[in-house]
Amino acid sequence: MTSISPDLLPEGFRDRLPVQAEAAVRVARAMLDVMASHGYGRVSPAIAEFEASLSARSGGATRNSLLRFTDPVSGHTLALRGDITVQVGRIATTRMADAPRPLRLCYHGQILRLRARQLRPEREITQLGAELIGNDSVAAASEIVTVAVEALESAGVKDITVDFTLPDLVETLAAKALPLSPEKIDAVRSELDMKDAGGLSALGADAYLPLLAATGPFAEAVQKLRAIDAGGALASRIGALEAIAESLGDRATITLDPTERHGFEYQSWFGFTLFAKGYTAALGRGGTYAIARTDGGVEVATGFSLYPDPLIDIVAEKDENRRLFLPKGTLASKAAQMRSEGWITVAALDESDNAQALDCAYVLTNGRAEPI
Amino acid sequence: MTSISPDLLPEGFRDRLPVQAEAAVRVARAMLDVMASHGYGRVSPAIAEFEASLSARSGGATRNSLLRFTDPVSGHTLALRGDITVQVGRIATTRMADAPRPLRLCYHGQILRLRARQLRPEREITQLGAELIGNDSVAAASEIVTVAVEALESAGVKDITVDFTLPDLVETLAAKALPLSPEKIDAVRSELDMKDAGGLSALGADAYLPLLAATGPFAEAVQKLRAIDAGGALASRIGALEAIAESLGDRATITLDPTERHGFEYQSWFGFTLFAKGYTAALGRGGTYAIARTDGGVEVATGFSLYPDPLIDIVAEKDENRRLFLPKGTLASKAAQMRSEGWITVAALDESDNAQALDCAYVLTNGRAEPI
Incomplete structure (x- = not known):
């Protein structure tokens, strides 16, 4: 050391x-x-x-x-x-x-x-x-x-962007529309996390490949997600995402990355991440x-x-500089009055204290705040 | 464990x-x-x-x-x-x-x-x-x-009380008015910290005994301190304490405990402690x-x-309870307007949400905040 x-x-x-x-x-x-x-x-x-x-x-x-x-x-x-x-x-x-x-x-x-x-x-x-x-x-x-x-x-x-995700998407699809043996679920999720199309194919999970493409601006991505959803297994989830998006109105850009988990495995059906320009x-x-x-x-x-x-x-x-220099000898009651009016008072402690060096834009002069 | x-x-x-x-x-x-x-x-x-x-x-x-x-x-x-x-x-x-x-x-x-x-x-x-x-x-x-x-x-x-102290009092007196060998200074300070009159006498420091009595309400205590100050060694310190006390006016009760150090050995000439009823x-x-x-x-x-x-x-x-319950279906723009008027809005998420259970004193009714 x-x-x-x-x-x-x-x-x-x-x-x-x-x-x-x-x-x-x-x-x-x-x-x-x-x-x-x-x-x-x-x-x-x-x-x-x-x-x-x-x-x-x-x-x-x-x-x-x-x-x-x-x-x-x-x-x-x-x-x-x-x-x-x-x-x-x-x-x-x-x-x-x-x-x-x-x-x-x-x-x-x-x-x-x-x-x-x-x-x-x-x-x-x-x-x-x-x-x-x-x-x-x-x-x-x-x-x-x-x-x-x-x-x-x-x-x-x-310029805020909200990126929506469906954390339990793979489980939902595996249970209903795109059957997957329980021991393969984790492996498929890992490949999706890495956005690895080849890995998905090697697992025999080609049915999950279209999920990788269902990302981007919300309106288009959600259409792609809907197109995958042959059996309607995701219908309620898609409807939920659309309702949340609608509630936001035009306050933010919304994107969708349905398989992204951000390392938050504890989330249930909905997740989001906040970005800004x-x-x-x-x-x-x-x-x-x-x-x-x-x-x-x-x-x-x-x-x-x-x-x-x-x-x-x-x-x-x-x-905005509202710092007001109070020359030595300013009455405490006057100082309190200026603070109550919103001034930040900087009291001189001795004759050498300097208003400008102490970053004050105003000096109390004849009872009034005068700009320097 | x-x-x-x-x-x-x-x-x-x-x-x-x-x-x-x-x-x-x-x-x-x-x-x-x-x-x-x-x-x-x-x-x-x-x-x-x-x-x-x-x-x-x-x-x-x-x-x-x-x-x-x-x-x-x-x-x-x-x-x-x-x-x-x-x-x-x-x-x-x-x-x-x-x-x-x-x-x-x-x-x-x-x-x-x-x-x-x-x-x-x-x-x-x-x-x-x-x-x-x-x-x-x-x-x-x-x-x-x-x-x-x-x-x-x-x-x-x-009902604030400010207790003044003079952290280097013993050094000041020892150097001028009440001579004390350097090796005894720490011992005298310890006895004063413990307010031990017998200990001071045992050290042959009887001259310091009156300091123990110069405590209490500021005006009287400072008079006792002044009475001890035969050689005027403390005159400037006493004047300083009086000036600080005067600057406070009647905003607080002031007391003096000149030998109290509060364990803050690093302080120089002035210390204070804040109490309140x-x-x-x-x-x-x-x-x-x-x-x-x-x-x-x-x-x-x-x-x-x-x-x-x-x-x-x-x-x-x-x-004051400014919590305003917003029934399900309240427009987001109306909710924002109520917040901008200073209301804390509590939006119903479903029909079972209850204004009183959620500690709201008002409910939005026909566009207005009505007390429950």
């Missing part, structure tokens, strides 16, 4: 300075205000949990990505959260198990990853989102997609899923998560 | 449910808005750093209280932050070393402790505060105390201090930190 400068941060961590930090606050406030206006109540889950508990609820998939440590108090291994959605599911099915359904909850916080991913070097990531617990209908999906798009819009994001990575995703209840049953849910960090640097711009 | 329920949280961690979580957001927003209105720019330091770096800046005192883990990327030990003030000092003296002084910065975030303390069982704690870097004058101290009190007021805290523990503290610069020099600063978690449960009350 080489020695490190005390001024450096570990890879994947960073500080935000004023312009960026204020943009981050503005973006999060705008998004959360949208969720609140649609009736989503705020929850703030703990930043650390028992590792066994977090892993169990994440299906074990994330265990190696969690940042873990031994708790001197309990002797157990704790982990910093890597995803807030599973925590909201825990809250909904334990302390809020008796709250009326549908239960609308939203959240905002930092999540941590043990290692960076290739395309996302950050290890401390902002996550915010909304979960609609107790309903995974078309109406629930329409609301969730709409709130997600509106949240992005509130942060100034334009100018951003290479997805800004968020969501869909329908099921949560394990404490009584052994399951509860359906629909939700989305946004990862707004990439937005921050782009939307970060200085606010 | 006993097996743990996946529904439980480790000791010292907790979830906040809607009413509390929303109160936490409201309190933090109000406090941060006060700091912003006084010209403090927001910074968001990383949640984890190299442990060596965090420890060095904390004077090593906090090493055993930091929550540490080995970083698979760097091979170094990282730690979750246990205090944001030291991070703001790092930012001020590195990336913002060239920003004009005085530099006003504020922050808000979670800090973590490896172990709970006896009086504060929480291990995840909200910290927010403001730092005025480059100035530790009476004017700086007056501004910082005022902003701290105003931040508490903005969160609805009443109804809260057994302090709500925050602050004072003047010095930050190590990267060029080996030091920079003076004045700041405060608030720990608002105890406030949350007390101020948590439900907002």
Whole structure:
């Protein structure tokens, strides 16, 4: 190990300075205000949990990505959260198990990853989102997609694209229209994930090949999907996608990639990913899923998560400069009056303090804010 | 180790449910808005750093209280932050070393402790505060105390008491008025920390006994302190305290406990602790201090930190109920209009959704919000 400068941060961590930090606050406030206006109540889950508990609820998939440590108090291994959605599911099915359904909850916080991913070097990531617990209908999906798009819009994001997917498409077709032996289902899904036509043929699953072509702009792709659906096995799913698309109107471009799973194997019938012009990575995703209840049953849910960090640097711009320099000797009551009128007051502490150096656009002169 | 329920949280961690979580957001927003209105720019330091770096800046005192883990990327030990003030000092003296002084910065975030303390069982704690870097004058101290009190007021805290202290009092007296051999200074400070009159006498430091009595309501306590100050060694300090007290006016009750150090050995000439009626523990503290610069020099600063978690449960009350139930079939445009008028809309997803069960006080009827 080489020695490190005390001024450096570990890879994947960073500080935000004023312009960026204020943009981050503005973006999060705008998004959360949208969720609140649609009736989503705020929850703030703990930043650390028992590792066994977090892993169990994440299906074990994330265990190696969690940042873990031994708790001197309990002797157990704790982990910093890597995803807030599973925590909201825990809250909904334990302390809020008796709250009326549908239960609308939203959240905002930092999540941590043990290692960076290739395309996302950050290890401390902002996550915010909304979960609609107790309903995974078309109406629930329409609301969730709409709130997600509106949240992005509130942060100034334009040219939004929503990519729809049908996470359990292969199971649905295999059970009805395009029979497939159970042991082949996983293999077919893998080939579809890789969009590997040759692999599908080698599996004797040529019937699934047309799915690879049923992608792209929603109207055309859904027609191709309908054409494949000889037995009508997908009719209700297609109708559902069309209803969700219609509810969005022209707020976003809609695309379809029916076999895409985004690595979210836990989703049930509907999933979506959010993109926007100018951003290479997805800004968020969501869909329908099921949560394990404490009584052994399951509860359906629909939700989305946004990862707004990439937005921050782009939307970060200085606010209009309302900084008002108060010369030494300004009365406290006058300063308070100017703040109540919306000024940001910057009080001189001694005679050497300089209005311009302190980034003030105005100076209090004869009791009034005069531009410099 | 006993097996743990996946529904439980480790000791010292907790979830906040809607009413509390929303109160936490409201309190933090109000406090941060006060700091912003006084010209403090927001910074968001990383949640984890190299442990060596965090420890060095904390004077090593906090090493055993930091929550540490080995970083698979760097091979170094990282730690979750246990205090944001030291991070703001790092930012001020590195990336913002060239920003004009005085530099006003504020922050808000979670800090973590490896172990709970006896009086504060929480291990995840909200910290927010403001730092005025480059100035530790009476004017700086007056501004910082005022902003701290105003931040508490903005969160609805009443009957605030500010307890002043003089952290380097013993050194000042020992050097001038009440000579003390250098090897005895630490012992005298310890006895004063414990308010142990017998211990002081045993040390032959009877001259310091009157300091123990110079505590209580500011006006009387400062008179007692002045009476002790035969040689006038404390005259400028007493004058400074009086000026800070005067700047606060009648916004808070002021007390003096000149020898109290609150375990903050890093403070220079002035320190204060914030209390309020109804809260057994302090709500925050602050004072003047010095930050190590990267060029080996030091920079003076004045700041405060608030720990608002105890406030949350007390101020948590439900907002006025503006939840408006939208019957199934309500037009999206109508829903958006109602939200723009300040309503929280709760859309029926199916016919069984019930306005009262979903905590709505109003139902959209003939295009208008009608109370239930």
